[in-house]
Amino acid sequence: MEPQWILVLSAVLFTMGAFGVLWNRGAITILMCVEIMLNSANLTFITFARQFDQAEGQIYAFFVMTLAAAEAAVGLAIVIALFRLRESTDVDELNLLKW
Amino acid sequence: MLKLIWLIPLLPLAGVILNGVFGRRLPLKAVGTIACLAVLAAFGISIGAILELAELPEGVRQFETDVATWLPLGDLGTGSDLTIPWGFGLDPLSSVLLLVVTGVGFLIHVYSVGYMSHERDYARFFIYLNLFMAMMLLLVLGNNLLVLFVGWEGVGLCSYLLIGFYYDRPFDERTGLTCADAGRKAFIVNRIGDFAFLIGLLYLVLEFGTLKFTELNTALAGHHAPGWMLTGIGLLLFLGACGKSAQIPLYVWLPDAMAGPTPVSALIHAATMVTAGVYMVCRMSALYSATPEAMAIIAAVGAATALFAASMGITATDIKKVLAYSTVSQLGFMFAAAGVGAYVAAIFHLMTHAFFKALLFLGAGSVIHGLHGQQDIRKMGGLRSKMPATFVTFFVAMLAITGIPGLAGFFSKDEILAGAWNSGNRVVWVVLSVAALITAFYMMRLTWLVFFGKYRGDESTGSKAHESPALMTIPLMILAALSVVGGYVGVPAVMSGWVGLGDVNKLHHWLAPALTEPHGAGHGAEVAHEAGMETMLILVATFVALLGIALAWMVYRKDGAAAAWAKRFGPVHHLLRNLYWVDEFYELVVLRPFYAASRFFAAVDRWVVDGLVNATGVTAEISGQVIKLFQTGLVRNYALMFMFGVLVILYYVIRAI
Secondary structure (H helix, E strand, O other), X not given: OOHHHHHHHHHHHHHHHHXXXXXXXXXXXXXXXXXXXXXXXXXXXXXHHHHHOOOHHHHHHHHHHHHHHHHHHHHHHXXXXXXXXXXXXXXXXXXXXXX | OHHHOOHHHHHHHHHHHHHHHXXXXXOHHHHHHHHHHHHHHHHHHHHHHHHHHHHOOXXXXXXXXXXXXXXXXXXXXXXXXXXXXXXXXXXXXXHHHHHHHHHHHHHHHHHHHHHHHHOXXXXXXXXXXXXXXXXXXXXXXXXXXXXXXXXXXXXXXXXXXXXXXXXXXEEEOOOOEEHHHHXXXXXXXXXXXXXXXXXXXXXXXXXXXXXXXXXXXXXXXXXXXOHHHHHHHHHHHHHHXXXXXXXXXXXXXXXXXXXXXXXXXXXXXXXXXXXXHHHHHHHOHHHHHOOHHHHHHHHHHHHHHHHHHHHHHOOOOEHHHHHHHHHHXXXXXXXXXXXXXXXXXXXXXXXXHHHHHHHHXXXXXXXXXXXXXXXXXXXXXXXXXXXXXXXXXXXXHHHHHHOOOOOHHHHHHHHHHHXXXXXXXXXXXXXXXXXXXXXXXXXXXXXXXXXXXXXXXXHHHHHHXXXXXXXXXXXXXXXXXXXXXHHHHHOOHHHHHHOOOOOOOHHXXXXXXXXXXXXXXXXXXXXXXXXXXXXXXXXXXHHHHHHHHHHHHXXXXXXXXXXXXXXXXXXXXXXXXXXXXXXHHHHHHHHHHHHHXXXXXXXXXXXXXXXXXXXXXXXXXXXXXXXXXXOOOOHHHHHHHHHHHHHHHHHHHXXXX
């Protein structure tokens, strides 16, 4: 497959994720969209690793996966704590931290 | 003893520290004893030192000792070393002051123990009083003008503290001043004079490069300074003296200084502090003798003050205020004497005045004490039989101040009048003679209204009127004795000539070497060839005194007669009752413009200076108000902004490639 199509797919996924973060109000959905963005980035890394025959891109992809796992763990824990407190995961209702 | 003179001011200071630290816990008697002993010890050392000084030969009767270096200024481009030490000096001039200050001061301390025994803040009173003694002695003993100035300011401070001693009481219903206001008034008026004094000091440094009296005298003996410079310096220093010694135009604080306790009025506002100006002028006699213009102004101001203040004494109804105007007037006599070059006469009168005026004030205090705080002479009368000791001593002082022959005031006042006559300044002589007439008048009026006639106050106070305790009357008697014999140290040559004695004017011989008299002007004791003229002057002075007493007796002999006289001289009486509206005049000319200017600059400060500072703050605040709107608390807004941020950065990064 031509690498440029993979990059286009990656860009489409990233844009979907970004708009998903902006559009959605549910905390779980937002976390999922963030995962999509991270994985689109992974896709880009791997594409270029194959294109240039170098291992760094793959290594970075592993790092990002680790990071994504940690992020999901912490994020989900926060969401559960929030839900226990407010019985809702709507981020627009969680607006107390301001002036 | 001479080497110990630096101890003299320190002893009262030790009293201040002792009473200041332990005063509240000590019994009243201990506080009073400490204060009195401190002054007594200073008196003892003073006598010892002066006896030792007297043994030195006449030409070199002077002693100086520098205890420590104060300001090591070095050479300030004036060509001479301007190091200011904590220097003390004793010479005939300061010795007279020293004896008066410690001697009279001690008597007044003893008197205060009795007078203040019913007051709260007993310890505070004696702390102030001792501090005053320390500062006054520093003023007298300083061997350079800057140490003198420290004492000068120190006594001013103590004067302020003691005038406002009853800080929570009202004082004067005519002007609505409280005692604290009176203290502030004294302090601020003095500040005007002191400012001029300080400028004078700086010019002296510029011109002569030294502030030591001995060096100044040497420098002035062969001076090359321009005359106008000397006159200017002399007048600046004299303005300082005007403030401290209550002369026109700065006399207004002294009558209000009567808000303080009576012993304070006796010590500070009659006997010692207010004479500091006279002392300073005599101390700088070398300067003044070199500038006839300044001398003429001093003589004019002194004579004018003598007359002006005496006239206000006629109508005052507060026993202490009569004495206050009398003090201003007598100080005018001293300045007039100094102004015509009769420095010895000025110091002589300073000394005798300290005796009889302290006595008058203490006598007044005894009356006030006996009448439980009554100060209005219209509500007194007939106290002669109830307070015999006070009456007799007060009467002696009255005779002394009016100048009845044989008493202290007679000799000193005569010497001043003779000095004025001999200087050729006949106008001064005439003015002083009239002032002496008025002095005799108001003193007789005061004595008559207080001690003679019928009692006019309310019966409850009158029946309880009593003689003061011995602690108060004994100082009165000692001062009365001094008011009688104090004049015999300075009997003019012409009088001793009458009884076949030679020149026995001890004071003149003692003081003359310490003073520089103007060239050419004759002096009272030295013009024996004009003995006939001087005898005439003495007769005139005596006649004037008797005339004043007789007039007052005529007016006040009968109750109600005085009111008729007041009616006959209606406008004059009104003028005097309102004290020539001088306070009102100052209010209009000085205070109102000053307040207006203050308000203007307050507005400038508030709207312009503060405005700029506030504008800075307001700008920051408004920016904050705007920027805070971006912090919504909504996570998705942040994400949106974040994305825009990233897009912008991305745009610039890509464009750079």
